[in-house]
Amino acid sequence: MPDNDLNLLDASVVPEHAHDVKEEARAFADDHIAPVAGDYFDSGDYPWEVLTAGQEAGLVAADIPAEYGGRGLDLTEMLALAEEFYRADAGIGLTLMLASFGTELLDTYGSEAQKEEYLPPVANGEKLSGLAVSEPETGSDLAGMTTAAEKVEGGYEITGEKYWVGNGVEADWLTVYAKTGDSDDRYGNYSLFIVETDRDGYEAEHIPEKMGMRASKQAHIVFDDCFVPEENLIGAEGGGFYALADFFNHGRVVVGGHGLGLAAAAIEEAWGFVHGRNAFGRNVSEFQAVQHDIADMRTEFEAARSLNWRAAEKVEAGDDAGLWAAMAKMKSTETAVDCAERGMQLHGGRSILTENRIARVYRDVRIPVIYEGASEIQRNLIYRQS
Numbered sequence: 001m002p003d004n005d006l007n008l009l010d011a012s013v014v015p016e017h018a019h020d021v022k023e024e025a026r027a028f029a030d031d032h033i034a035p036v037a038g039d040y041f042d043s044g045d046y047p048w049e050v051l052t053a054g055q056e057a058g059l060v061a062a063d064i065p066a067e068y069g070g071r072g073l074d075l076t077e078m079l080a081l082a083e084e085f086y087r088a089d090a091g092i093g094l095t096l097m098l099a100s101f102g103t104e105l106l107d108t109y110g111s112e113a114q115k116e117e118y119l120p121p122v123a124n125g126e127k128l129s130g131l132a133v134s135e136p137e138t139g140s141d142l143a144g145m146t147t148a149a150e151k152v153e154g155g156y157e158i159t160g161e162k163y164w165v166g167n168g169v170e171a172d173w174l175t176v177y178a179k180t181g182d183s184d185d186r187y188g189n190y191s192l193f194i195v196e197t198d199r200d201g202y203e204a205e206h207i208p209e210k211m212g213m214r215a216s217k218q219a220h221i222v223f224d225d226c227f228v229p230e231e232n233l234i235g236a237e238g239g240g241f242y243a244l245a246d247f248f249n250h251g252r253v254v255v256g257g258h259g260l261g262l263a264a265a266a267i268e269e270a271w272g273f274v275h276g277r278n279a280f281g282r283n284v285s286e287f288q289a290v291q292h293d294i295a296d297m298r299t300e301f302e303a304a305r306s307l308n309w310r311a312a313e314k315v316e317a318g319d320d321a322g323l324w325a326a327m328a329k330m331k332s333t334e335t336a337v338d339c340a341e342r343g344m345q346l347h348g349g350r351s352i353l354t355e356n357r358i359a360r361v362y363r364d365v366r367i368p369v370i371y372e373g374a375s376e377i378q379r380n381l382i383y384r385q386s
């Protein structure tokens with residue numbers, strides 16, 4: 001009889017220096033996320049109390065460098081954290097991870113004055129940030145976005161719409177991706193701006209209820225001649241597309257961790273169910289077809305996890321980062337879809353009872369195969385960079 005404690009997210013593939021953070025994240029997820037995950041999924045409320053607890057525990061905005069009040073966690077530490085949070089619940093996990101979304105761009109490309117003003121309040125939990133890239137008409141085509149920032153005296157006026165923006169209602173400021181040029185080089189036409197959400201001309205409302213990750217909130221934003229001063233431009237005008245492409249290499253490794261956490265949850269649920277259920281006079285786990293399903297899930301999970309952790313090393317070393325990030329993101333998030341689908345089948349009719357964790361996981365896994373670049377975009381990137 002195989003071991004009942006699967007320990008799928010074991011530390012053996014995690015670099016030594018990330019073990020402590022991983023343990024902290026596991027304990028936090030067990031104490032603060034898992035117990036309330038079902039309730040938040042049902043209500044669709046924003047999990048303020050879990051967010052506050054995460055901020056107090058130093059597990060939110062933890063990648064902001066220590067000199068600006070954060071913990072300066074590196075990519076592998078953030079990946080360890082993502083796996084653990086998402087295993088407990090993807091909706092709450094997303095809210096915790098997006099509380100500082102976009103600050104990485106400011107940290108890499110922003111001026112010293114911008115960093116000193118905007119990073120510490122996010123690091124210490126006083127403020128929330130977000131990243132506004134996607135638009136109602138496209139999220140995939142980064143060089144096809146139409147929200148424009150027109151140069152005016154003393155700054156820029158932003159006009160257009162953004163969609164799907166995490167914390168667009170809750171955040172205090174966003175990093176906004178907007179068009180500042182119209183040259184033939186379509187990749188050189190975009191820039192990044194800090195936009196405080198209390199500015200005139202900024203309106204945001206929650207998008208309609210979602211079927212998955214219900215404890216996270218996204219917004220539809222309308223910018224109507226929203227003025228931002230020149231000092232709010234991040235980096236050089238025209239450098240937004242390339243900055244974002246580089247940022248996504250890091251983000252996609254972490255989103256791979258979203259998939260791994262969800263896949264682990266699906267396998268755990270399937271394992272528990274088949275060992276507790278009888279049919280035809282025996283335990284369901286004794287059927288070879290069932291065992292093969294579990295064997296496939298486990299194998300795909302381990303393959304994805306090895307790839308993802310290898311990609312983390314590659315991206316940190318700047319070694320073919322775009323290729324490895326895309327492979328990791330695609331493989332890990334698609335493995336989560338596959339494991340959830342098989343996990344549902346193994347639960348029989350009970351799979352569709354919304355009170356069961358497998359039903360929540362099944363709905364959540366649909367999302368990481370889309371955000372930070374749909375799988376098709378990852379395949380395009382993998383082919384082009386091979």
Ligand SMILES: Cc1cc2nc3c(=O)[nH]c(=O)nc-3n(C[C@H](O)[C@H](O)[C@H](O)COP(=O)(O)OP(=O)(O)OC[C@H]3O[C@@H](n4cnc5c(N)ncnc54)[C@H](O)[C@@H]3O)c2cc1C
Binds near residue numbers: 134372
């Ligand atoms: C829960 C959630 C949270 C999100 N959070 C944020 C956020 O905080 N900030 C933000 O800016 N965005 C966010 N997004 C948006 C997300 O990044 C986009 O949904 C994603 O990039 C896809 O864009 P789209 O939905 O507009 O799909 P589209 O770009 O319209 O694409 C639709 C489909 O067409 C196909 N397709 C498109 N282009 C190609 C191509 N070149 N080759 C092959 N097939 C293609 C793919 O199947 C794709 O899924 C979030 C989305 C979700 C669901």
